[in-house]
Amino acid sequence: MNHLKAINKKAARVERATLREPQGRPEPGRGTTEHDVVALQRTGLPQAPHFPVGCSLVFSPGWEADRTGGTAGLCQPVERDLFDCHIGCYWPAQVPDQLNHAPDWTAKCAAAQKDWRKIDLIFP
Amino acid sequence: MSAWVAREHHRFEAAGKPFVYLVPSAAIFALDDAADSVLRTLSARPYTREELAIVLGGATAVGRARSASTLDADSLDAAIAELTRVQAIGKAAAPVAPTPKVIPLAPFPLTTMVLNVTNQCNLSCTYCYEYGEDKIVDTENGKQPKFMSEETARESVDFMLKESGSNKLAHITFFGGETLLNFPVLRKTIAYAKQRAAEVGKDVDFSLTTNATLLKPEIIEFLAEERVGVTISIDGPREVQDKFRVFQNGTGSYDIVAPKIKELLRRHRSRPIGARVTLTSGKMDVKRIYQHLTEEIGFWEVGFAPVTTSPNRAHAISDGGYDEMLSQFRDLAYEFLETTVAGRHHGFSNVKETLEELHKGVSKAFPCGAGLGLLGVATDGDVALCHRFAGSDAHQLGTVRDGIDRQAQQTFLEQHHIANKTDCHTCWARPLCSGGCYHEAHTRYGETTHPNLHYCNWIRGWTDVCLRIYGELSERNPAFLAQFDDEEMKELVS
Numbered sequence: 179m180n181h182l183k184a185i186n187k188k189a190a191r192v193e194r195a196t197l198r199e200p201q202g203r204p205e206p207g208r209g210t211t212e213h214d215v216v217a218l219q220r221t222g223l224p225q226a227p228h229f230p231v232g233c234s235l236v237f238s239p240g241w242e243a244d245r246t247g248g249t250a251g252l253c254q255p256v257e258r259d260l261f262d263c264h265i266g267c268y269w270p271a272q273v274p275d276q277l278n279h280a281p282d283w284t285a286k287c288a289a290a291q292k293d294w295r296k297i298d299l300i301f302p
Numbered sequence: 303m304s305a306w307v308a309r310e311h312h313r314f315e316a317a318g319k320p321f322v323y324l325v326p327s328a329a330i331f332a333l334d335d336a337a338d339s340v341l342r343t344l345s346a347r348p349y350t351r352e353e354l355a356i357v358l359g360g361a362t363a364v365g366r367a368r369s370a371s372t373l374d375a376d377s378l379d380a381a382i383a384e385l386t387r388v389q390a391i392g393k394a395a396a397p398v399a400p401t402p403k404v405i406p407l408a409p410f411p412l413t414t415m416v417l418n419v420t421n422q423c424n425l426s427c428t429y430c431y432e433y434g435e436d437k438i439v440d441t442e443n444g445k446q447p448k449f450m451s452e453e454t455a456r457e458s459v460d461f462m463l464k465e466s467g468s469n470k471l472a473h474i475t476f477f478g479g480e481t482l483l484n485f486p487v488l489r490k491t492i493a494y495a496k497q498r499a500a501e502v503g504k505d506v507d508f509s510l511t512t513n514a515t516l517l518k519p520e521i522i523e524f525l526a527e528e529r530v531g532v533t534i535s536i537d538g539p540r541e542v543q544d545k546f547r548v549f550q551n552g553t554g555s556y557d558i559v560a561p562k563i564k565e566l567l568r569r570h571r572s573r574p575i576g577a578r579v580t581l582t583s584g585k586m587d588v589k590r591i592y593q594h595l596t597e598e599i600g601f602w603e604v605g606f607a608p609v610t611t612s613p614n615r616a617h618a619i620s621d622g623g624y625d626e627m628l629s630q631f632r633d634l635a636y637e638f639l640e641t642t643v644a645g646r647h648h649g650f651s652n653v654k655e656t657l658e659e660l661h662k663g664v665s666k667a668f669p670c671g672a673g674l675g676l677l678g679v680a681t682d683g684d685v686a687l688c689h690r691f692a693g694s695d696a697h698q699l700g701t702v703r704d705g706i707d708r709q710a711q712q713t714f715l716e717q718h719h720i721a722n723k724t725d726c727h728t729c730w731a732r733p734l735c736s737g738g739c740y741h742e743a744h745t746r747y748g749e750t751t752h753p754n755l756h757y758c759n760w761i762r763g764w765t766d767v768c769l770r771i772y773g774e775l776s777e778r779n780p781a782f783l784a785q786f787d788d789e790e791m792k793e794l795v796s
Contacts, residue, residue, distance in 0.1 A: 189331050
């Protein structure tokens with residue numbers, strides 16, 4: 179590095195650790211990860227506030243049905259990206275209300291990694 | 303084109319040059335003019351590469367003439383790339399991921415055990431956290447015995463050697479109350495620890511803290527012989543010492559301790575002996591206290607700490623008091639710098655300790671080793687976070703007989719990680735402070751989990767002073783800083 183000079187031990191370690199990770203100006207023909215599609219393909223930590231594709235960010239009262247009574251207007255991850263909503267979402271009511279209306283929703287799912295296909299949609 | 307922003311950092315100048323302290327990595331870099339102007343510009347607000355070229359590059363776009371101080375495009379791009387590489391700057395659209403909360407793996411080896419051999423004291427220092435209104439444990443009528451028994455001390459040694467894991471060296475520190483009130487047990491514990499350590503192929507190192515009132519020739523002889531590190535609690539010249547450090551009848555202790563300390567310093571040459579000063583709201587004269595303790599008494603090192611107390615006590619240091627303390631610390635720190643540059647020893651230990659942490663680039667998840675590499679043992683063998691919590695049921699982490707309560711330790715670490723201290727998340731000094739002393743927080747806020755918000759400005763001010771001293775030394779006496787490499791190496795080798 180020409181513009182920065184490592185002074186303490188940690189700076190020297192940062193310099194060594196980043197030796198093989200050129201950032202900022204990629205070599206011609208070699209992209210960096212900064213323009214990658216990150217939607218459902220999670221490589222490393224998300225680079226920006228992470229909203230799964232289809233996340234409505236809108237609370238639909240009734241959670242199992244949209245305001246027309248169907249499921250088309252619900253946020254989509256309920257069909258495909260359960261953990262993003264059920265665990266990470268700030269608004270837990272976007273997934274079926276397990277406490278009051280769907281107590282057995284996950285009954286067939288002993289281990290989510292293995293059995294996630296058994297968690298079904300809940301229709302109104 | 304997306305904009306660049308400055309990431310968390312603290313810029314400072316030393317020896318006429320700009321430096322940057324990066325957060326949370328704790329890396330320190332010297333900046334050249336190009337990197338410095340990019341970083342300073344981006345600290346004000348986000349700029350795109352093109353805007354930076356206009357602002358810093360002499361701006362042909364707006365028709366201004368190029369001056370000698372402007373940046374050409376290659377230097378600008380290179381400076382941006384290097385600052386990005388060390389994460390001093392980044393893309394505005396890509397916020398930094400929060401630092402992951404990593405709890406150290408158990409069993410974490412024990413490095414230091416602080417043995418409270420008694421909870422009694424022959425002085426009645428009016429500011430003392432152990433006996434005053436801020437006390438955590440009732441040492442007078444509580445369940446703990448007033449003196450640790452020989453048996454408990456032996457069990458503690460066995461506990462220490464077992465919990466030190468793969469570490470070859472174990473540190474045992476004797477504490478109180480007044481440590482020397484239980485000298486017979488202390489003496490036998492040292493003999494036992496040396497024997498047991500030899501049996502299991504480890505080394506053991508001893509130190510103690512005392513108020514010096516009970517020092518006498520045979521004790522001094524023993525401490526020197528056994529190479530016991532000694533720290534003396536003393537506040538300074540007579541008028542300062544006698545204000546708080548008094549016997550039960552109110553008489554000051556200066557005239558009793560001063561000759562004993564001089565005798566100790568004369569005889570005990572095997573380890574450097576330090577003074578530990580408690581600063582209070584009263585007349586604070588750090589330089590005078592330092593001079594008295596080093597030049598007139600003869601201490602090798604002097605460390606200062608503000609009194610731990612709830613804010614409403616008369617001796618509590620107020621906001622203005624912290625400013626005053628910072629300005630006096632700064633003066634003494636610059637005296638340290640000039641003496642060190644001249645190749646001589648200066649014993650202001652606060653600055654030396656911080657320099658060592660800055661040199662290594664320490665970035666702490668926990669403010670200190672309490673509950674992790676350091677544990678305190680109460681007189682009955684209960685294990686606590688540290689000596690200041692020894693005997694408190696609420697802060698117990700096991701007993702020397704049954705070992706460390708791993709569940710309690712895990713819960714403690716979960717609750718006290720820097721990730722839980724929201725107030726600290728925007729502070730550039732958090733790699734070193736990490737929220738500050740648990741005991742101070744408990745006394746001030748009633749919660750060990752609470753960050754010590756009453757001294758944030760003081761911590762940031764003091765860290766800034768030490769960064770400047772560090773920058774100066776890196777230019778003017780880098781050999782001094784190299785001593786910290788050796789210590790790191792020694793630890794790795796041992």
